[in-house]
Amino acid sequence: EAQVTQNPRYLITVTGKKLTVTCSQNMNHEYMSWYRQDPGLGLRQIYYSMNVEVTDKGDVPEGYKVSRKEKRNFPLILESPSPNQTSLYFCASFNRAGGGYEQYFGPGTRLTVT
Amino acid sequence: ELKVEQNPLFLSMQEGKNYTIYCNYSTTSDRLYWYRQDPGKSLESLFVLLSNGAVKQEGRLMASLDTKARLSTLHITAAVHDLSATYFCAVDNDMRFGAGTRLTVKP
Numbered sequence: 001e002a003q004v005t006q007n008p009r010y011l012i013t014v015t016g017k018k019l020t021v022t023c024s025q026n027m028n029h030e031y032m033s034w035y036r037q038d039p040g041l042g043l044r045q046i047y048y049s050m051n052v053e054v055t056d057k058g059d060v061p062e063g064y065k066v067s068r069k070e071k072r073n074f075p076l077i078l079e080s081p082s083p084n085q086t087s088l089y090f091c092a093s094f095n096r097a098g099g100g101y102e103q104y105f106g107p108g109t110r111l112t113v114t
Numbered sequence: 115e116l117k118v119e120q121n122p123l124f125l126s127m128q129e130g131k132n133y134t135i136y137c138n139y140s141t142t143s144d145r146l147y148w149y150r151q152d153p154g155k156s157l158e159s160l161f162v163l164l165s166n167g168a169v170k171q172e173g174r175l176m177a178s179l180d181t182k183a184r185l186s187t188l189h190i191t192a193a194v195h196d197l198s199a200t201y202f203c204a205v206d207n208d209m210r211f212g213a214g215t216r217l218t219v220k221p
Contacts, residue, residue, distance in 0.1 A: 033209065042118075042202060042211035043157075059208070090156060103147070103209075105157040 002027045004106035006091050012112045013081055021076045021109050023091030031094045031101065032074040033058065034066065036087040037108075043090065049074055081113040116141045118205050120212035127193050127219055135215045137186040137203035145206035146186045148177050150199045151214070157202065161188075193219045 004025045013019055025032065033048035035058075045058030049068040063085055065077040074093075078085060089109045094101040117140040127133050137146065148160040161170045163179035163186060170177050174197065176189045186203055198219045204211045 035211075040123075040213055042213040043204075044211070045209055048209075059210070092157075102159045102162050103149075103157075104159070107156050 002104065004091055004093050004104050006089075006106040006109050008109060009107060010110050012114065014114055015082055016080050019078050019081060019111075021078075021089060021091075021111070023074045023076065023106060024072050025074075025091075025093040025104070026072065027093060027095070027104065028071065029093035029095045029104075030071070032068070033092050033103075034064070034074070034076045035090045035092065036060065036085075037090060038087050046076070046089075081111075083113050085111065086113050087111060116143075116205060116207050116210045118203065118210050118212040120201075120203055120215050123213060123215060125215055125217045127190075127217070129194055129219055129221050130192050132192065133190050135188040135190070135201055135217075137188070137212055139184050139186075139205045139210075141207060142181070142184070143205045143207045144181055146179050147204045147206070148186070148188055149202045149204065151202065152199050160201075190217075193217075195219050195221065 007022045030051050034046040035043040037043050044060045046064050047066040049055045091106040092103045094103040119138045121136050146163045149157040150160050151157045161177040166181040168179045174191045179186045200214045200216045202214045
């Protein structure tokens with residue numbers, strides 16, 4: 001089954017404690033991205049990756065890091081989480097097909113930073 | 115900076131009625147996407163619109179794209195309760211999302 005998986009699904013942590021949210025896709029997609037969703041703001045892109053070892057900033061990259069060492073994995077790293085990073089996070093992957101692309105989203109990770 | 119505006123943000127409608135959700139964007143783009151999100155769930159792709167004049171239909175939903183007007187619409191025909199969800203448009207440039215339209219269909 002084609003899917004994007006994220007772990008953990010729920011996480012409560014304290015300010016300053018480094019954490020990693022993993023993302024993996026089994027569709028051999030080139031593109032992967034991370035979004036955060038906050039009420040009234042839709043989804044905002046944090047980082048994206050066009051292929052292995054190629055990453056770029058999205059709209060809200062501050063306080064986040066990513067890496068793309070393998071095609072299937074795209075972890076999101078919060079080196080020193082702060083309360084304003086409390087949010088719902090989605091990973092997505094896609095391939096260009098016919099000039100556009102359809103994104104597949106993971107189930108989401110709800111992060112609370114106290 | 116690309117801005118994507120959806121309206122309305124909240125929509126409550128009766129079953130059987132028709133309505134349209136609008137998605138305006140501020141810079142040129144030939145591709146636009148519509149997604150559905152159920153409460154507590156992830157996003158599901160509904161439509162991928164790849165060119166000016168593109169129209170796609172699935173069941174009671176029909177999406178269109180006018181790149182000259184920088185406008186996409188999502189039309190709902192004869193709404194049913196199962197369509198209750200939040201709908202997002204997203205513009206291909208930087209994959210910028212609108213704020214979403216929360217649709218509630220009442221019996």
